[in-house]
Amino acid sequence: MRIGPFALRSPVVLAPMAGVTNVAFRTLCRELEEARVGTVSGLYVCEMVTARALVERHPVTMHMTTFAPQESPRSLQLYTVDPATTYDAAKMIVEENLA
Numbered sequence: 620m621r622i623g624p625f626a627l628r629s630p631v632v633l634a635p636m637a638g639v640t641n642v643a644f645r646t647l648c649r650e651l652e653e654a655r656v657g658t659v660s661g662l663y664v665c666e667m668v669t670a671r672a673l674v675e676r677h678p679v680t681m682h683m684t685t686f687a688p689q690e691s692p693r694s695l696q697l698y699t700v701d702p703a704t705t706y707d708a709a710k711m712i713v714e715e716n717l718a
Contacts, residue, residue, distance in 0.1 A: 622662070625692050631661030635696040640666050642685045649689070662694055665718070670699035670708035684717050693718040 620627045633640055633648060645663040653659050665684060672680035686693050695718035699705045712718050 625662075627662055628658070628660035629656075633661065633663045635664040635667040635694075637666050640664060641683065642687050642690075645690065646687050662692065663690065664694040664696055667696045667698050670697045670704045671701070673697070674704055674707045674711060686718070 620630050629652075631652070633645065640663070642665070645665065648661075648663055649659045652661060665686065668680050668683050673684070684695060695712060697705065697708055699708065
């Protein structure tokens, strides 16, 4: 499967589940995949975060965007209803290398 420039050798994509797919859970999933098949080839998405809380730098939301050093590629899904906030959040993610 190909997502932009990223070729995934596995069709496994972990859903962005709020309160579940934190850095510890994603690390566990990656370690289990590596132990089972010898490589990490799926995509592990962090918890879904609201764009407004991200732009406002809400501490809990900022923590939700934490990634382990070995997580690559990184994936973050935004929940938003406002185009301007979406733009601000996307710009912040890129400029601060959050995902």
